[in-house]
Amino acid sequence: MSRRGDWVYENNGGTCVAIAGADYCVVAADTRLSVGYSILTRDHSKICDLADKCVLASSGFQGDIKALHKNLAARELLYQHQHNKRMSCPAMAQLLSNTLYYKRFFPYYAFNVLGGLDSEGKGCVFTYDAVGSYERTGYSAQGTGSTLIMPVLDNQLKSPSPLLLPARDAVTPLSESEAVDLVKDVFASATERDIYTGDKLEIVVINKAGTTREYIELRKD
Amino acid sequence: MAMKVDMSALETNFSIPCLDDGDGMHLSADSPDVPSMVLPTCADFDGFQAATKDMVKNKRGTTTLAFIFDKGVIVAADSRASMGGYISSQTVRKIIEINPYMLGTMAGGAADCQFWHRNLGNKCRLHELSNKRRISIAGASKLLANILYSYRGMGLSIGTMIAGFDEKGPGLYYVDSEGARLVGNRFSVGSGSLYAYGILDEGYRFNMSVEEAAELARRAIYGATFRDAASGGCVSVYHVGPDGWKKLSGDDVGELHYHYYPVQKTPVEQEMTDAPSTSA
Numbered sequence: 001m002s003r004r005g006d007w008v009y010e011n012n013g014g015t016c017v018a019i020a021g022a023d024y025c026v027v028a029a030d031t032r033l034s035v036g037y038s039i040l041t042r043d044h045s046k047i048c049d050l051a052d053k054c055v056l057a058s059s060g061f062q063g064d065i066k067a068l069h070k071n072l073a074a075r076e077l078l079y080q081h082q083h084n085k086r087m088s089c090p091a092m093a094q095l096l097s098n099t100l101y102y103k104r105f106f107p108y109y110a111f112n113v114l115g116g117l118d119s120e121g122k123g124c125v126f127t128y129d130a131v132g133s134y135e136r137t138g139y140s141a142q143g144t145g146s147t148l149i150m151p152v153l154d155n156q157l158k159s160p161s162p163l164l165l166p167a168r169d170a171v172t173p174l175s176e177s178e179a180v181d182l183v184k185d186v187f188a189s190a191t192e193r194d195i196y197t198g199d200k201l202e203i204v205v206i207n208k209a210g211t212t213r214e215y216i217e218l219r220k221d
Numbered sequence: 222m223a224m225k226v227d228m229s230a231l232e233t234n235f236s237i238p239c240l241d242d243g244d245g246m247h248l249s250a251d252s253p254d255v256p257s258m259v260l261p262t263c264a265d266f267d268g269f270q271a272a273t274k275d276m277v278k279n280k281r282g283t284t285t286l287a288f289i290f291d292k293g294v295i296v297a298a299d300s301r302a303s304m305g306g307y308i309s310s311q312t313v314r315k316i317i318e319i320n321p322y323m324l325g326t327m328a329g330g331a332a333d334c335q336f337w338h339r340n341l342g343n344k345c346r347l348h349e350l351s352n353k354r355r356i357s358i359a360g361a362s363k364l365l366a367n368i369l370y371s372y373r374g375m376g377l378s379i380g381t382m383i384a385g386f387d388e389k390g391p392g393l394y395y396v397d398s399e400g401a402r403l404v405g406n407r408f409s410v411g412s413g414s415l416y417a418y419g420i421l422d423e424g425y426r427f428n429m430s431v432e433e434a435a436e437l438a439r440r441a442i443y444g445a446t447f448r449d450a451a452s453g454g455c456v457s458v459y460h461v462g463p464d465g466w467k468k469l470s471g472d473d474v475g476e477l478h479y480h481y482y483p484v485q486k487t488p489v490e491q492e493m494t495d496a497p498s499t500s501a
Binding site: 006007008097098100101102103104105106107127129131132133134135137147160161162163164165 | 259260261272307310331335336375455468469470
């Protein structure tokens with residue numbers, strides 16, 4: 001993408017999805033890294049484990065994403081040293097928002113989804129735009145396949161808005177295995193119709209017991 | 222190497238946050254109050270900013286409104302965020318609770334509004350701590366307006382209303398990223414504001430009960446979501462009185478439509494019957 005002499009970004013493609021449940025969170029991303037019409041590698045992880053209950057998945061320009069992940073991991077380490085505990089997911093969510101906004105005039109080209117467990121052990125997903133506006137939601141998709149995946153997630157998971165008053169219960173009714181199956185299904189569909197999504201799917205599940213990782217093969221064409 | 226612009230000379234600091242880490246009090250070098258943003262080194266800063274704006278896809282349609290009446294201030298907003306033609310969220314909190322007696326509304330860039338409202342909340346708290354009294358709505362809106370004026374021309378997109386209740390009574394200010402700061406009794410901001418003004422101006426009276434005022438605000442936002450493609454989701458209505466703000470209602474706009482226009486059962490003129498089956 002070089003329409004100007006000093007355009008420094010490129011889009012490496014890919015899709016990230018996260019789903020929050022009553023006591024678990026699923027964060028998933030494909031592993032394809034592309035430039036234009038070429039695939040650079042089929043094996044690049046877009047997911048970064050920031051804290052024991054907090055996982056970040058980002059798609060966009062991988063150069064900025066690498067820098068952003070390193071920056072946040074370093075800040076989390078500092079937090080551990082200063083506070084003698086790991087950062088909670090909501091705390092990391094605001095840190096990420098501020099980190100993105102401090103580069104408001106030279107943004108990180110990163111579309112992020114942060115997933116994990118909050119301090120009560122409930123699943124939480126935070127979704128971001130490129131300059132740091134964020135919102136806690138029950139599920140989210142970001143990246144080149146997001147417009148293909150979000151309608152499906154809305155159909156399966158849409159819950160009453162948290163803005164409603166009197167408040168209505170908004171817990172995702174799916175169990176952990178159902179959520180993982182849904183993620184596999186939506187990625188299979190997105191792979192069919194998005195050229196930048198495919199190769200392999202990395203699924204990270206965070207729950208009370210800890211973090212587990214799973215790899216599923218996707219179409220490589 | 223990216224240039225770091227230190228804008229602290231433009232700040233009027235009543236008090237600078239200090240850290241006590243055992244060596245005695247000293248100024249924190251990385252005080253969050255000092256706005257110093259990384260700028261790209263390039264020949265054409267404005268052109269680069271315009272191009273990044275395209276990349277960030279910051280467009281947001283919105284309808285927000287606020288008005289003063291005899292019992293305080295009513296603030297209402299929709300909850301849709303759109304990036305071009307794509308609805309990125311139907312559950313955005315556009316009414317930001319700055320502190321228990323002050324609300325801000327969000328229109329324009331989501332990140333810009335969220336960040337600067339949070340920053341304003343910090344500044345208001347610092348004012349309270351150093352002056353031992355709450356900041357006035359005029360003062361809070363002035364703090365925000367001065368910050369936005371110093372970033373004028375750099376591409377921030379904020380159209381906000383600061384609403385609250387202080388010693389002088391109810392206060393309402395419109396502040397935007399061009400540097401405007403207007404005091405007034407009635408404002409509506411966003412792509413749907415024209416539709417909201419139509420309903421709001423028609424139904425507005427200074428003497429209303431809280432329920433009437435809330436219903437007027439709700440109806441105005443609903444009308445805007447009906448006609449403006451970029452507004453939708455839920456209508457949130459808040460009331461700010463002498464004791465602070467209170468959320469009065471949150472209603473899904475789709476359901477509100479059938480509340481205002483219930484389905485009329487049309488009389489059936491002629492029942493459709495099955496075609497007679499052909500005899501063998």
